[in-house]
Amino acid sequence: MAAGSWRRSIAAQLSKVLDLPPENLIKSISAVPVSKKRHVADFQLSIASVIENSSSDCLAQDLHLQAQKLAERAVLQQVFKDGSEYGVKSEIFSAVPRQKAVIEFSSPNIAKRFHIGHLRSTIVGNFIANLKLALGHEVVRINYLGDWGMQFGLLGVGFQSFGNKEKLKSSPLQHLFEVYVQINKAAEDENTKKLAKDFFRKLEEHDEETLSLWKQFRDFSIEEYVQIYKRLGVHFDEYSGESHYREKAQEVLKMLEDKGLLQKTTKGTGIVDLSEKKDLSSVCTVMRSDGTSLYITRDLAAAIDRMNKHSCDTMIYVTDKSQSHHFQQLFQILKLMGYDWVERCQHVSFGLVQGMKTRRGEVIFLEDVLNEVRSRMLQNMTSAKTTKEIQDPMETAEKVGLAALIIQDFRGLLSSDYQFSWDRALQSRGDTGVFLQYTHARLHSLERTHGNAQLTDVNVACLQEPDAISVLQHLLRYDEVLYRSSQDLQPKHIVSYLLTLSHLAAVAHKTLPVRGSAPEVAQARLCLFQAARSVLANGMKLLGITPVTQM
Numbered sequence: 001m002a003a004g005s006w007r008r009s010i011a012a013q014l015s016k017v018l019d020l021p022p023e024n025l026i027k028s029i030s031a032v033p034v035s036k037k038r039h040v041a042d043f044q045l046s047i048a049s050v051i052e053n054s055s056s057d058c059l060a061q062d063l064h065l066q067a068q069k070l071a072e073r074a075v076l077q078q079v080f081k082d083g084s085e086y087g088v089k090s091e092i093f094s095a096v097p098r099q100k101a102v103i104e105f106s107s108p109n110i111a112k113r114f115h116i117g118h119l120r121s122t123i124v125g126n127f128i129a130n131l132k133l134a135l136g137h138e139v140v141r142i143n144y145l146g147d148w149g150m151q152f153g154l155l156g157v158g159f160q161s162f163g164n165k166e167k168l169k170s171s172p173l174q175h176l177f178e179v180y181v182q183i184n185k186a187a188e189d190e191n192t193k194k195l196a197k198d199f200f201r202k203l204e205e206h207d208e209e210t211l212s213l214w215k216q217f218r219d220f221s222i223e224e225y226v227q228i229y230k231r232l233g234v235h236f237d238e239y240s241g242e243s244h245y246r247e248k249a250q251e252v253l254k255m256l257e258d259k260g261l262l263q264k265t266t267k268g269t270g271i272v273d274l275s276e277k278k279d280l281s282s283v284c285t286v287m288r289s290d291g292t293s294l295y296i297t298r299d300l301a302a303a304i305d306r307m308n309k310h311s312c313d314t315m316i317y318v319t320d321k322s323q324s325h326h327f328q329q330l331f332q333i334l335k336l337m338g339y340d341w342v343e344r345c346q347h348v349s350f351g352l353v354q355g356m357k358t359r360r361g362e363v364i365f366l367e368d369v370l371n372e373v374r375s376r377m378l379q380n381m382t383s384a385k386t387t388k389e390i391q392d393p394m395e396t397a398e399k400v401g402l403a404a405l406i407i408q409d410f411r412g413l414l415s416s417d418y419q420f421s422w423d424r425a426l427q428s429r430g431d432t433g434v435f436l437q438y439t440h441a442r443l444h445s446l447e448r449t450h451g452n453a454q455l456t457d458v459n460v461a462c463l464q465e466p467d468a469i470s471v472l473q474h475l476l477r478y479d480e481v482l483y484r485s486s487q488d489l490q491p492k493h494i495v496s497y498l499l500t501l502s503h504l505a506a507v508a509h510k511t512l513p514v515r516g517s518a519p520e521v522a523q524a525r526l527c528l529f530q531a532a533r534s535v536l537a538n539g540m541k542l543l544g545i546t547p548v549t550q551m
């Protein structure tokens with residue numbers, strides 16, 4: 001049987017029995033999840049979906065097809081043949097059209113705290129982008145900075161009194177935050193308030209000197225962010241931000257007016273009526289009384305601009321759920337404006353994370369989190385005395401620590417809130433990112449010791465033990481899991497798949513030794529472990545984790 005198509009091959013055989021075209025059957029065939037009870041079945045056929053396509057009622061007949069051997073033999077070949085594309089090249093994706101997706105995520109505010117919500121947005125958005133890209137879609141990653149608004153008036157004034165150009169260059173995020181905190185304390189005073197207002201007005205009026213200072217704030221901050229995102233393995237195609245849309249937001253107000261959607265209140269603010277009965281029972285403010293734009297107005301402009309520029313098939317926003325109402329209103333207004341593409345916009349929201357603190361206290365910067373997880377992990381590694389042979393313990397600690405953060409975050413539904421715990425995240429046993437990394441490193445060291453298996457020489461018949469079969473069977477399901485995550489954009493399917501894979505591989509590693517076995521058996525087992533490691537690595541990378549080879 002040709003590699004790459006166990007499902008196709010089963011479909012072909014079934015099609016003879018059922019008298020249905022094989023293409024109709026492919027999506028109804030799935031591997032059976034590995035369970036402790038060990039099912040006898042090796043694959044399952046969704047009867048409901050077959051009946052839809054079938055006039056025959058001969059489904060009750062025995063469909064025993066010796067599928068187990070067929071599928072298991074094929075899966076190793078498939079894993080090696082497809083490499084990093086194993087699973088994503090599966091026929092279950094063949095009906096999914098290739099699309100272009102714009103994904104906006106992270107989007108921190110300059111001079112303000114980077115909170116855990118921004119971190120969550122960063123890793124979730126990165127995961128969605130990785131997954132879509134792996135599945136062959138085109139992806140544009142946008143970071144939409146909070147780089148405009150009254151806070152820059154205060155920041156400007158603050159910088160004039162407490163600012164330091166050197167510090168701005170060397171550690172912009174920290175310095176701007178400090179200046180902002182300092183000036184906020186002074187902002188009680190009427191004179192400071194007035195100065196801040198003036199500064200912001202000058203910005204809005206494009207006063208060159210003012211604008212150039214603001215631009216330095218922004219440019220230096222981005223430079224530092226790029227470096228920190230690098231530690232996370234995250235990059236953006238575009239650094240956009242609210243500042244880009246202050247003029248276009250005025251055009252949006254004009255358009256709303258032309259379409260008869262903008263209403264003035266007695267206070268002079270501009271609103272859009274979102275109620276069904278048009279009785280103002282639900283409204284959204286889009287303009288201040290002085291005519292300036294708001295957060296939502298700039299988002300309207302940004303959405304229209306993105307769609308014009310990228311003509312994408314989907315536009316995704318990743319933020320915490322406290323902004324759900326904001327995005328609902330955004331989409332409602334776009335719809336009223338007649339933009340049908342709003343149907344293709346989506347807010348991917350996630351729950352709140354409570355209690356993330358570092359030893360130094362509250363998390364203020366992304367860097368604090370990264371440093372904290374690295375130092376805690378390094379400490380654990382040192383006490384476990386595994387660090388001695390590692391070439392770069394700091395780097396390894398960082399990668400393992402990040403895996404711990406990501407897995408803790410991705411284990412449940414994104415919409416659920418959870419209580420953050422360093423200890424739980426960093427446990428070396430149990431369902432953690434540390435365990436995934438550890439498994440990956442162990443499997444990798446097996447390959448280092450025994451060399452790569454030659455698939456051509458492998459006799460898969462040597463893999464008859466239940467522990468081997470479980471791994472093979474689990475490998476068969478990878479594409480189905482990717483499919484689920486691609487449908488609901490939830491990483492948890494992949495996470496639990498990888499945790500199970502690691503547990504199964506750990507058991508097999510114990511019960512199926514390579515060393516000391518007959519050459520043919522050793523080769524087959526090596527091949528099995530190599531396949532498991534390859535799929536584990538692929539899945540981890542999708543989640544935004546860099547697999548380590550030692551720890």
Ligand code: ARG
Nearest residue numbers: 107108109144145146299319
């Ligand atoms: N900067 C905002 C914040 O920190 C998030 C921006 C979300 N994206 C958007 N298009 N509104 O709350």
